[in-house]
Amino acid sequence: MPVYKIFIVAISLIVSLGVNARADRASPPGQRCTVETTNLVSVTIGNINKAPTITNTLSFSCSLSRAIPADRHMAYCWHIHDSSAGTKPFTYRYATLGSGRNQSRIGFNIYSNGTRVGDRRNEYNIIGYPTKVNDTLYRVDDPITVRFEGNEGVSNLPSGKYIYNNPQTHVTMYMLQPGDALDYRNACGVTNGDVTGTGNAKGNTVVDINIRTYCDIRVGSDMVFPRQFSLKNPVAAQAQVVVNCSAGTDYNVTLDNGQNYSDNMRHMKLQGGDDMIAYSLTPEQWVDTGSSFDQAFSIYGEVPAQATPPVGAYRDAVVVTVDIIK
Structure with missing residues (x-):
């Protein structure tokens, strides 16, 4: 059975954008x-x-x-x-x-x-x-x-x-x-x-x-883009997910399209509104082998240059899933 977690992609807009012997x-x-x-x-x-x-x-x-x-x-x-x-x-x-x-x-x-x-x-x-x-x-x-x-x-x-x-x-x-x-x-x-x-x-x-064959996954850090006044230039950020699978277990990690996918792009949506900010994530899928220890992976996000939407906080939720390869 696939194991999945949700990590958050968010940006806030101000002015124009604030986006552990015997x-x-x-x-x-x-x-x-x-x-x-x-x-x-x-x-x-x-x-x-x-x-x-x-x-x-x-x-x-x-x-x-x-x-x-x-x-x-x-x-x-x-x-x-x-x-x-x-x-x-x-x-x-x-x-x-x-x-x-x-x-x-x-x-x-x-x-x-x-x-x-x-x-x-x-x-x-x-x-x-x-x-x-x-x-x-x-x-x-x-x-x-x-x-x-x-x-x-x-x-x-x-x-x-x-x-x-x-x-x-x-x-x-x-x-x-x-x-x-x-x-x-x-x-x-x-x-x-x-x-x-x-x-x-x-x-x-x-x-x-x-x-024993097992896999677990958790979010190490959400993806939070820095606050912006304008989107005339690209904006970058990254998130981290942590996978722990039994040693020698091959697994596949995938990201879904989020909650506001359209026109072949993921979008963050204005909280309390309908305006959108397009963004991309890489990689969207990868294969690795477990070690029985935590394995951390970075996911890179980019907001491409686009028209600046109304001021506010924009948000999306992406599901990351780990599947054991038989």
């Missing part, structure tokens, strides 16, 4: 870490094949009971553990709807600085040097990108909330000895391919993907 902490002696980012993805998608890339930041910090020696450095290591993957390499992560053999699923992967985030295996951990806040506090804010992958040929997914198997973000910080290189083994304290050691923390990771 983290399950492991707290070994001397070090305590906290995972602050728990909600990695929260998006509503209409078409998985046109779903946008989601960006976020993984943040965690570790506090020490005392400062480390001047010749030492801290290193960090993190990964996102998926209980269904175990310690085996995987191609995609999946958020699922329902259970059993016939469950629907959405494939995706998580990246940080271009590296795919893995599950426990050494080569898929994200490593680096943390930011030193003070002598006993270190912090990490790593960029995260979520890309929907492995969904080729998938269409007409059932509506509903797709759940990603309650994964956890595991973080670790280690003190490097003099001469230690920043590699997986030193940053993660790796033994037999697993992460061990002090300063670990686990934070519940939420991946919230809703499949």
